[in-house]
Amino acid sequence: MQFHVIRLQFISPLHISKGSEDYSDSQDFLHSDTLKSALFVCYTQLFGDFSSNFFDSFSLSSAFPYYKETRFFPKPFLKLSLNIKEQNPSNIKKLKKLQWLDKTLFEKCIHNENADISLNNFTTNAKFLSLQFDAQNNPKIYFREEQSRVKINYGQDSDPFYFERIYFEKDAGLYVLVQCTTDFLHQKLMPAFYLLGQNGVGSYKTIGNGQFEPVLEKTQMTLRVPQTSEYLLNLSLYCPTRNDIEQINTLTSSYELIKRGGYLANPQDVTKMNYRKKSLYMFQEGSVFHAQTLKGKLADLAPQNIQHPVYREGRPIFIPVKKTE
Numbered sequence: 001m002q003f004h005v006i007r008l009q010f011i012s013p014l015h016i017s018k019g020s021e022d023y024s025d026s027q028d029f030l031h032s033d034t035l036k037s038a039l040f041v042c043y044t045q046l047f048g049d050f051s052s053n054f055f056d057s058f059s060l061s062s063a064f065p066y067y068k069e070t071r072f073f074p075k076p077f078l079k080l081s082l083n084i085k086e087q088n089p090s091n092i093k094k095l096k097k098l099q100w101l102d103k104t105l106f107e108k109c110i111h112n113e114n115a116d117i118s119l120n121n122f123t124t125n126a127k128f129l130s131l132q133f134d135a136q137n138n139p140k141i142y143f144r145e146e147q148s149r150v151k152i153n154y155g156q157d158s159d160p161f162y163f164e165r166i167y168f169e170k171d172a173g174l175y176v177l178v179q180c181t182t183d184f185l186h187q188k189l190m191p192a193f194y195l196l197g198q199n200g201v202g203s204y205k206t207i208g209n210g211q212f213e214p215v216l217e218k219t220q221m222t223l224r225v226p227q228t229s230e231y232l233l234n235l236s237l238y239c240p241t242r243n244d245i246e247q248i249n250t251l252t253s254s255y256e257l258i259k260r261g262g263y264l265a266n267p268q269d270v271t272k273m274n275y276r277k278k279s280l281y282m283f284q285e286g287s288v289f290h291a292q293t294l295k296g297k298l299a300d301l302a303p304q305n306i307q308h309p310v311y312r313e314g315r316p317i318f319i320p321v322k323k324t325e
Contacts, residue, residue: 013165032236058180077254102130229320239314255287
């Protein structure tokens with residue numbers, strides 16, 4: 001399978017909310033539904049088109065970490081055939097902390113192939129695993145910083161709180177896989193990415209957080225996937241249709257759910273900025289489904305008293321995978 005690749009090179013720190021009012025912990029990647037909705041807002045500002053045509057014109061993955069030429073993928077909900085050379089009791093703990101695999105190891109896992117690795121291939125926090133890493137080359141990818149801030153309550157005492165921000169190391173950031181026509185990519189999508197980079201993503205964009213420079217890679221990424229398989233893995237958040245649910249064999253599928261919702265980010269009436277969207281549960285990236293054709297749906301999370309739709313993308317990029325029965 002081939003994909004266009006867009007790198008997000010961050011020029012300011014980033015906070016990605018986990019959906020709660022606790023700002024002391026930030027996610028380290030950006031979910032596809034948040035990214036696509038943010039791009040839609042920028043697209044409407046540039047082209048004045050409020051229809052769902054933008055959502056229908058392309059598919060994209062969630063924004064995953066990268067370091068230099070190494071692209072990371074989420075650890076699949078599969079039994080991983082990773083053979084650690086060193087015999088160490090801490091090996092199990094390392095594998096439990098693991099969240100990201102480089103492209104080569106990810107391809108081996110989705111083919112159910114064995115892979116020999118070393119403890120030096122893990123980053124210090126054990127979240128990243130790459131065959132390119134060793135004792136001399138073991139980057140942090142990013143680091144976290146916690147700030148003390150104050151919420152002003154007029155007429156009442158102020159409330160202090162902690163706000164965590166992520167700083168990506170040099171030559172590190174997030175990247176997105178995209179499937180669309182070349183004309184749409186250059187004429188519509190990249191202008192939306194450029195505007196979004198100027199506006200920023202995540203929380204507290206108004207004070208300079210989440211700004212990035214989008215870079216479209218010249219060559220497409222080729223991902224080695226199984227030619228035939230009875231299983232599918234999602235690289236984006238997935239909201240199934242009723243027909244999808246009837247096709248999935250849940251007894252032999254592996255997945256986790258995540259609740260999605262939040263506040264309206266850009267309502268046409270600014271007095272409704274504090275309105276909460278409807279919530280729904282979606283399947284997390286890396287889930288594995290025993291099914292051969294799944295689609296997902298574009299959900300409308302508009303709350304009551306909002307006259308326009310509030311789209312939430314739930315049609316992911318699926319890839320075939322092999323799974324040990």
